[in-house]
Every structure is written in C-alpha cells, then in structure tokens.
Amino acid sequence: MVNKDIEDMKSRAKEGDIAAQVELGISYLYGYGVDIDYVEAFIYLQDAAIKNDGEAQLHLGKMYENGWGIKEDLWTAYSLYRRSYKVHTEGSRKAISNVIDKLADAIPITGHLSIANDFTITACCERLREYIRMGKIIPFEDDDESNLYLSNTNRTILLKECPFCGECVEHTH
Template identity: 30%
Template sequence: MKVKMKKNIFLIVLTLFLSSFSLVACGNSKNTAKQEANNSQQNVNSLFEKAQNLFDQDKYEDAYKIFKQLADQGDAKAQNALGNGYQHGFWGNVDFDNAIYWYNKAIEKNEPHAAYNLASLYEKGNGVKQDFDLAYAYYTLAKEFGLDVAQKKLLELDSKVVKENIRILKNGDNIQIAIDDPSSKWEIMDEEDYLKKNGR
C-alpha cells in the first residue's frame, strides 16, 4: 500500500511539474507572439519614419519605394502617404485616380487623414466632379475616425448640403456612402403596375 501511495504521489508531483512547465511554455509562446507583433509594428513604424524622412529630404523615389512596400502590406498611414504623393505629383505626374484609390484603401482601415484628403478633393473638385455632399460625408468619416479638425470643414459645408440625403453605411471594414438625389421622386405602385411599367 505504501509503495502505491508513493508512486501516486510521485505521479501527482510529476504531473503538476509538467503542467506548470506547459503553462509557462504557453505563457512564453503568448508573450513571444505579442513581442513579435510589437516588433513587427515597431519595424513598420521605423520604416514609415524612414520613408517620411526621405520624403522630407526631397528623395521622393526612395520614399515612394518604402511607402509602397508598407501600403501593399496594408499600412493605412503609408496608403494615405501614397495617395497624397499621387495627388500632389511627388511620384511623377499628378494622378488623381491613384490618389483616390490609395485614400480609399486607407479609409477602409479608418485612417482619418485619408478621409480628410478625399473630402478635400470633392470639396474643391480637384480630379473629381465637385460634390459637397460627398465632401461632407468624407469629412464626417474623418471626424469619426478621430480627426477633430474635420469639424471646422463640416461647419463650413453645413449650409451647402442637405444632411438628410447623406448616409454612411458601415459593415466591418466595408464603408459605403449613399447620397440620395433630392430631385428624384418616389413612386408608390402596386405589383401589377410595377410589372406593367417594367415590361413584364
């Protein structure tokens, strides 16, 4: 009986030791994953800062390469920087299509400056048809994303838009802006009239 008890105690102690070892190992792997994520983000921040410094030194081609690499990896600040560079011609010619593309990519990640920059394009009609409603919608997004300076623009545009016509729909990363046409009229018809009108 004593022998069995010693074996059981030994097994219990061994089990507790192995359990605590595996908990430490799991904890270490979680810490390692967090450290890797932090290191990765620090690396992204470091590369972004390097690109920004190159840009500030008028080394646009070198800055572009780093911004593009980061943007392709999904970094919203780099996507906004690319859009800004295309808008102002730092990457060659002014290219509003690419500017809008990169601003929209950054907006998908809630980058406030990209929303502000795109709003500005619509407000001024630079590279796009001037549209105060869309400008207002994008300034609203910029404010919602944390850029308080957008509030001033919202106040400036307040008298130029019908806010009831502007809808911002968010579903996860998907953002849709809908502008209702106030000149269009709603028609109420029953199914039979609808089918006749649509040739069915």
C-alpha cells in the same frame, strides 16, 4: 522624399500598411515629393478611408469637395468629413462647416420642400435653408430614401413637413 522612399512606401501600401497608403495619397494629392496625380491619390486614400482612417477620409473628402480628379460631390465630401470627425481627425470640423455652407448655398428656395435620393433639395423658405446651414436640419440616407431630420441635443426627429411654414416634404427621384 526620394524615389527610394516612394518605392518603399508603395511596397508597404501594397501590403496593406494604412500609414503608407495615407502618406502616398497625400503626397500624390498635393505633389509632396512627386508630381500631382489625382488618380494615384484617390486609389491610396480610398484604400485607407475604407479602413476608417480619418486622415484619408478628410483628404478624400477634399477631392470630392473640390472636384480634384473626380466629379465634384459635396454630399460625398460631407459624409467623408463626418466619418473623419467621428475619429477626431484635426481639421475635420472646419471641413464640415465649409462644405455645409456650400451645400446650403446651393439649395434653391422655391416655396416647395423636396429631397431626392441624390440629396438634391429644394427649400420652401429661407429659414429651413439656414437650419441646414447650422446643422439643425440634417439630410440623411435611410434604407429606402433620403430624408430630412431635425436634430437637437436630445433626439433626432424625422421631418414630414417644414417646421416653419408647414410645407410637406416631397420625395423625388
């Protein structure tokens, strides 16, 4: 990519061309034809992600997952990957799996079950943590607080207690 191409893409991106925003964001993120610049990558990818572009959501998620130019936030990465998956973006399913593993590994087993609005979770038992890893228990932000849901093929059930040991879910702030 030569500077003329970059300037043309910048012009198109400024006019709202989503494809140009995504291409520029990816170029700045990985250094394709330009120096790596996480600030520029974030700006272009966020602009396209807001418009529901799956590729932009996927790469913006990678920035959050890895802390590239921004504070690492695995839950934001997870949310972006899920949005990307909903529009059938290649690579999003694997990204979801990888970030869920990281999230599950970070959940301490304390014998007490709690979830905070920032999705900080403590697990009462290993089985609960493994169900989160498998996607069978899903943290989700409701209108007023974060909750855990048991998910199966027919429905999603709000958890009030651990289905394995009976520990009540505590909401912390």
